[in-house]
Amino acid sequence: MIRFLLTRIALLVVGLAVASILIFFTLRVLPGDVAQVIGGTQASPAQVAAIRTELGLDRPIWQQYGDWIGGLVRLDLGRSLITHTPVADELGQKLQVTLPLAGLSLLFGLVIGVPLGVVSALRHRKVSGFLLSGAAQAVAAVPVVFAGVLLIVVFALTLKALPTQGFPLDGWREPGRALQALILPALTIALVEGAVILRFTRSAALEALGQDYVRTAASKGMTTTRALITHGLPNVLLSVVSVIGIQIAGLIVGAVIVEALFQLPGVGRMLVSDVGNRDFTKVQSELLVLTALILVVGTAVDITHRLIDPRERERA
Amino acid sequence: MSTATTRRRRAPGAPDWLREVLRRPAGVIGVVIILGLLIVAAVSLFWTPQNPFDVDPFHQWQGPSAKHPFGTTGTGQDIFSYLFAGTRTTVAVAFLSSVVAAIVGLAFGALGSLTARRVRESIAVLIDILIAFPTLLIAIMLAAVFGSSLWTVVIAVGIGFGVNIARVSRGEIRRVARADYVVAAQASGSGPWRILREHLLPNIAPVFIVQLSLSAAVAVLAEAGLSFLGYGVSSATPSWGRMLSILQNYVTIYPATVVWPGLAITITVLGFNLFGDALREATDPRLRRSRRGAGDAGKEATRVS
């Protein structure tokens, strides 16, 4: 087990190194650069070249890479090429919107998905179960933009129960308003995520229902529900955990559409806008931090897997 | 073990699995929707009610009428004809994305499971990294380098979903590869290709096909999302996603219009998902058997995630 942990951590470090190379050089393929963006349409080529020199963009590419990595080793994410402010500051600010959004979405998604998934599995031969999984299917099929717009129209514009779009100026210093601002966006994501979680839970629960130990327990007089909960749950949870592991990446960065629709100043929008501006020193650090986050979650999921799954444990 | 081999002989028979799919209401709905899509897409190549690209800004935002069943847009385009023609784009995106996802998924999945331990684990890490790269950013980068087009969407979604398939199927392939009958085959001197062809592919095929039908659904949704962000297919290609993102801005003024592209996408995605689910139930022996309430779940039982 310790060996397993060490290997996983070593792989994590290697993974980050590979990711840094991948990110750095992929970005350099993009046409246009930040000097042109700063110069705009009235700048002469000489002006653009001068800006480029000042920003150090004319130095050899490996040297730029070295500088970046050197900074990272000292835990310095670098500075934006445009505003010259530390990347870490802005990333931290945007994460204050995106992390709660992702967390809240996941929470809503689990609250919707897991119980309904179990219920729909238990009733999979009944009409109610069929309708439930049918409804989940339909909800999972709604495009995020459409779902979000419908939620805005219903809850914000018609019922006036929640704010339409935007995030309070003072952020979390106004916790009530900040939370309110995140409810509809989180619900938009959660409708889709919840439906996905529901389906996974359902199929995991169905599988568990087919397992010997659950069937045996059921035949010994336990209700199917009880048998499933006492004996099948670890397997169901295992499945849900691995889904979350995969989904979390999508939750954080995939929130971009929801952030755009609800005008939230989050990580996804910032990333897209920084790529558009070719603010590479910023994009590369942001991407690497997110990759690290996702790799850590992935590692954690793997380890959890190992702990829960008896088959994997035997082999460890 | 014996179940695996019996199923291998049975599963590829097309009528068999199709019959199984069509035994389920979800399967019937899914098949009907997909067939409908294909028919409309094919017809739209030769005929649309009106020219979807004809603009008439002096007759913008018209309500539903015989001439314009869904009304017109701000440029006076006929929404019905535009969506009609957009079907072929949706079909193309769904189909091509699945093909790319299949190739990426199979390649990475196989490399990540059948190769030597070191290679295998490096690939696993690479897959994790690629998963961390959001599909959206891949699409934006592709669009920046090559310009926005159908292919930008297809390749981005193909890679994005492909690595997800790889991550799912990697475990699956390894599980199958460790099964007794494969170990036995290896011991009896079968080469890796033969094992792949005779044992692995047939056993992971159900998981794979189900994943592909899901990736078709994801592709249709991704196209809508990318259009919303301005990175969709080129504007010469009629697209549901673009129509949705244009019309959603005006939902407070012309609420009826946004419903049509929204519904078109929802129904299509639903079709692919229902089909995928029915297919999974039909091809997954354990699910099938548990339906019939008989038989022993084989060790190769799949947890489709």
Add this chain to the structure above:
Amino acid sequence: MRPTKYLVAGLAAATALALAACSGGGQSATTGGSSSGKANPNATLNVGLVLEPTDLNVRTTSGVALDQVLIDNVYQGLVGLDPSGKIVDVLAKSHTVSTDGLDYTFDLKSGVTFSDGTELTAQDVAWSINQVKSNPKYVGNLQLADVSSITATDDDTVDIKLSKPNAELLYNLAGRAGLVLEQGATNDLATSAIGTGPYKLTSWKQGDSITFERNSSYWGPKAKVAKVVWHYYTQQSAAVNAAVSGDLQVVTPVDPTLKSKLDNQNGFTLTTGASTDKYVLAFNSKKAPLNDIRVRKAIREAIDPKAVIAANGGAGVPLGGPIPKSDPGYEDLTSIDSYNPDDAKKLLKEAGKDKLTLTLTLPNIYGTATSDVLVSELGKVGITLKVNSVEFTTWLNQVFTNKNYDLSLVDHSEAHDFSSWATPGYYFNYDNPKVDELYAQALASTKPGEESQKLAQAAKLVSEDAPADWLYNWTPITAIKSGVKGFPTDGANSRINLADLEVTE
């Protein structure tokens, strides 16, 4: 820019197309409805805008998004513009120009301080303008090309000498090139601002909002509101929703299709303002088949500007030439190559190009309404138009820098920007020595009215050469809630002077 929803609008468009821009011209705007309560000095005004600046550095970062909020309100120059576009003294008490047009003398107002309390001196002024003059990276540098020296002759006099007359000098000094910064300040220009204006910038939340507060040590009449918050919306409907639910008191521009929500609704009134935004469909005149003037004229004749305007919600007027109504040298040129698809077909046939395929490269921030109309209109005369919608940065690279395009569509929002047609290296790839000469004469003119006359001649020549189709001049709509007074609506997309702003209960 035509307001569109995309994310990138904020970043890319912000950097787009402008330096010291101001519409000038038009009417002074006092809109705001009927309520006649007392002015509330503690009021906060929330304004919904579209284009967020990429950063706040007025020296190095181009773009109207910066001018729109920072000039007049935070940064000021020796001179400025009144709502009708006339030059007025701001930090200067008075100014004189020698008869040969080579010597400008400015007397400074006394008692002017920067928002950090430091007193303004003539050295600050001379230093500021010298910085722009001597640093080719600074926005406005080229506008000072004819300036030979800027000196503070004493504590309250600044003297600017020119090597040759330049009729645009005062106009340029009223914009970026003439902004006065504090010589001794050490703040980071990219994220903060210290100026002499009636407001001080207190915070910038990137991707969201900029906050101003009253500069209580302002040298002139103090601002009548305590706080102004500029909120940036990339999604047009979001700004309108926010206005409807009471979070915003002003929205500019309003998407014309959504205007009915705020048209005498929810306490708002709408005003259509003037702008200098020119939607320019540029033809690459050096590239076949567009090097044939018949092809270029045919394209212009094939496009009905009214259809383009209608497709964009009606917020525009036909243009016909490179100079908009509020700039010097304007003349109605809409009769040149006016809409005539039959003649367009004839011209194409004459040129032997009756089956053509051309590519239009445009930034993806502009949405698809215009390009849809162009595809359809050109299709009717036998031109297949392929649309290549790219990121703004890619457009800058491919079209602006490398001039690799057939047709390009961009909103040129700057005022007084005729120079781009007299700059052969500009991306238009347009070169007419006669135009260059007329433009030089216009700049060198010292007699009143001469500049406009020469510019008008040059503009007509340009339009007749058909290096582009000027699709329309944007007329943005501003929604203002009752109780808000003194919010300018003309040129509000490029410069919003809030000196007279007042909010009543």
